[in-house]
Amino acid sequence: MQAPVTHAATSDRMPERGEPTWKALARVAFLIATLIAALALLWNEWPGISAALAQADDGLILLAALAAMANVAMTAASWRVLLIKAPIELSPRASAQIFFVGQIGKYLPGTLWSFIASGELAQREGFPRGVAMASLGLALLIGLASGIFMALALLPKAIGDLTDNRIVLGAALVFVVLGFIPKVQRKALRMARIDFPVPLGAIIASLTFALLAWFLAGAQIVLLSQAVGAPLDWSDWPQVTSGYAFAWVAGLLVFFAPAGLGAREAGLLAVLSLSIGLAEASAIVLLSRLAVTFADFACAGIALVMPAHPASPAAALRRHRD
Numbered sequence: 361m362q363a364p365v366t367h368a369a370t371s372d373r374m375p376e377r378g379e380p381t382w383k384a385l386a387r388v389a390f391l392i393a394t395l396i397a398a399l400a401l402l403w404n405e406w407p408g409i410s411a412a413l414a415q416a417d418d419g420l421i422l423l424a425a426l427a428a429m430a431n432v433a434m435t436a437a438s439w440r441v442l443l444i445k446a447p448i449e450l451s452p453r454a455s456a457q458i459f460f461v462g463q464i465g466k467y468l469p470g471t472l473w474s475f476i477a478s479g480e481l482a483q484r485e486g487f488p489r490g491v492a493m494a495s496l497g498l499a500l501l502i503g504l505a506s507g508i509f510m511a512l513a514l515l516p517k518a519i520g521d522l523t524d525n526r527i528v529l530g531a532a533l534v535f536v537v538l539g540f541i542p543k544v545q546r547k548a549l550r551m552a553r554i555d556f557p558v559p560l561g562a563i564i565a566s567l568t569f570a571l572l573a574w575f576l577a578g579a580q581i582v583l584l585s586q587a588v589g590a591p592l593d594w595s596d597w598p599q600v601t602s603g604y605a606f607a608w609v610a611g612l613l614v615f616f617a618p619a620g621l622g623a624r625e626a627g628l629l630a631v632l633s634l635s636i637g638l639a640e641a642s643a644i645v646l647l648s649r650l651a652v653t654f655a656d657f658a659c660a661g662i663a664l665v666m667p668a669h670p671a672s673p674a675a676a677l678r679r680h681r682d
Contacts, residue, residue: 413647416588421584421587421647421651423583424584424651425580425655427577427583428580428655429655430576431573431655432659434569435570436460437569438502438567439566440455442558442562443491444558445557445558446495447556448491453666453667456662457481458478458487460660460662460663462496465477467656474496502563502567502570504609505567506570507570507605508609510571510601510602511602511603511605511609578597578600578601579597580648581603581604581628581632582594582596584648588643589640590644591635591636592636599635600631603628604628604631606631607623607625607626607628608624611623611624628645628648
């Protein structure tokens with residue numbers, strides 16, 4: 361028998377879904393502007409883009425798609441490890457469905473839809489909706505922190521020679537160190553409305569998975585670059601990874617864009633065009649969006665067909681105690 365969660369922070373009350381008219385208008389205006397800008401770019405650069413796509417290596421594109429799926433899996437692991445002390449233990453199948461299927465909600469305009477979807481899926485599995493949404497919020501904060509660190513520490517062509525930017529590197533290191541101060545940790549937990557214990561080891565593991573996810577995202581871009589014949593190789597991996605992190609953070613800040621659409625591509629295009637031609641960069645950005653979308657839906661599909669397994673004796677005992 362599952363014990364009810366009585367804390368206010370993990371209440372199952374659904375968030376309000378209404379929004380001011382100006383937000384809806386801003387969203388529509390942004391999407392229209394993004395579409396116009398994308399069409400203008402495609403029109404101007406189409407000969408180069410089409411040439412890059414025509415010579416693209418299908419095998420490398422497939423590897424890039426697999427790297428994108430691995431990125432999504434590491435992001436899920438970054439969330440799942442935070443639940444080590446959660447009130448109810450989730451099975452692998454339930455965890456996969458809550459995260460992967462719920463993440464499809466991000467393709468709707470607005471930041472909250474993926475959280476709402478994951479909360480509903482969690483409740484269907486007998487897991488408190490509030491706990492699921494709060495833990496996803498904490499994982500998002502960790503992903504954002506690691507992304508900012510990657511963008512600050514590893515983007516030499518955007519900020520100059522790294523050895524001559526000790527202030528920027530120092531700021532990035534301070535940013536990470538602050539995360540290990542107990543007072544800062546408690547503040548972050550309050551921001552995410554976490555009311556169950558999250559050990560320091562779980563936070564470190566979550567951060568590690570998040571960093572691995574960034575490097576897998578960077579690997580996806582390097583593979584796509586090689587697929588279209590762009591002059592990027594594995595020596596550019598750190599820089600490309602930081603550029604992807606920069607673009608992701610930019611897309612997250614534009615909260616009314618579905619899955620960061622437009623803002624993320626613009627940020628990635630700006631970083632890549634520092635090193636390669638605009639046409640090649642545009643082809644890579646287009647293929648990357650397709651690879652990431654494929655990865656999200658493929659992982660969701662796999663989660664939906666995963667077989668159900670009975671709870672382990674340890675999980676059953678834990679649930680009985682709760």
